[in-house]
Amino acid sequence: MTKGEPRPFDFREIAALDDTAILLRDWVAKSSSFFSEFWDEMTGFSAQLSMGIVSTESYGKALEAVSKESLYTVADFEGQMSMLLYADASEYQVIVSEVLGIDRPEGDRDLSPVEQSLAEMFITELGDALCEGWMGAQKINIETSPIAKDPRKTRLYRSKDLMTQTMIEVTLKEGKAKLNLLMPKQPTCDLLDTLVDSRSAVESAKPSERLIASLPIDVTAVVGTAKIPMLDLTSLQPGQLIKLDQRIDQPIIAYVDDRPFYKCWPGRSGNTQSIEISCCLDERANGEVQ
Template sequence: MTDSVGFEPFDFRKPSGLPEAVDQRLLFWQRGLASLAPERWSQHMTTAVTMEHAARETMMMVEARRQLPDAGIGCRIDLGADALPTLIVFARPLLLALVGQVLGENLTQLPADRPLTTIEHTVSELLFEELAHAIGEAWPEQSPLDCCINGFDDKPQRSRMYPLGERVLLTRFDLNSAFGSQPVHWLSSQDQLIALLGQADDVGTPVAPPTDGPLQARAAEIPVQVIVRLGSAELHVSDLADLQVGDVILLDQKIDEPLEAHV
């Protein structure tokens, strides 16, 4: 077998990320959301909160569900004319605390986890409505994006909004309040967001037209060697001497495990 020293392993089980242009637009959008959401909430709350874009990762839906809080509440927010579904997830104690701020409660710490009352659920709808408006206003185009809430999920860890094998984007925002910093998650389909953001106008500094087209075309023709390890087997020298055409050698690679490739 060809020596693989010097090649960098690539894990084909890990989903690939976003195109650079889409990634920049999404970051611009989400940072705008982090700024606008607290502004809209401040109309209803007795104390101020801030929000920061913390992290974003591409993963399969089955893995994303494990990242969501055990005691959480999700709100489906549909984006655009095609009503692309996304899910905003709060830990329930955090949502109870925010609702308490709207109701004028004097809380000094996060409340214990419990189901929301009818009035608390109504107030939480108001907060999610404001969040949906902030998502639309932060949209990186001249006109805001139509966004609307479309139901709640009290078990987001079991959500089947997307197939378990679909690539999704899980974005984490840090919500800072009198109760410290708490995570808020935004779950969305990667392919649907790529399609949606691909329609948006460019933001930020205009990029000069590329001048290295011929060079890129030549680079695209350069062959790339991919070495795939099919497995291994131990044979005695005497076994090698007895090998004949048509003999079968069993490798140690299981059929239900992915192959290791080197590029």
């Protein structure tokens, strides 16, 4: 084919643009925060889930390029469908090395029993995060099988069955790990269609109490203020003192969203400055004690 000559359109490429791909990306993006919470508890670092390119391929064709040394697990969606997750051992070593706090081993080798146990724990928590991030009205449950070698041996579907093929990328502090996914195309579309149906049936979605409770709110404690002539301001030098309008025997005011909210006393906790709440303020009473 010469340069500039039109090429036949591969209809499998449109899979990356259809509703299924969009809903899958939204699902993984929402699940990422739940997985990051688990990862932070395990390692002290955050993690992020993202989805790669989405395409359509037959089951047999998709597995032709997979190495027999690859590791796989089967995720069952409450009997509705099964999803095949597979990756090289080196991808799992990125994950377990961060859990153990050690450098990633060099060269290709099998997972040790301890590493495989940690990898299976990771897969279980990934499934739990996907359950938490599910955007449908009804909850789903995902059960994962133990990790085994050579996904080509699986007989989940017929060789000619069309599959949705994609990848979940796990971004960690020390690197990235990639897990390949194969999902039956029609059952996946049917499952994701329930999201569209539930969204259209609900007029307005209410945020979860867990989400509301985790929203950050700025609290600002004002030690005091001062008015300085411009001439004096330009001549200030390090070491000079500025007298504030706040007496040391009176509590300072802490503001929430620019509104006076607490009376408090300044202090410290370890090496960190802190405040001790003295009383709450009722803004409707113009700053008087509630």
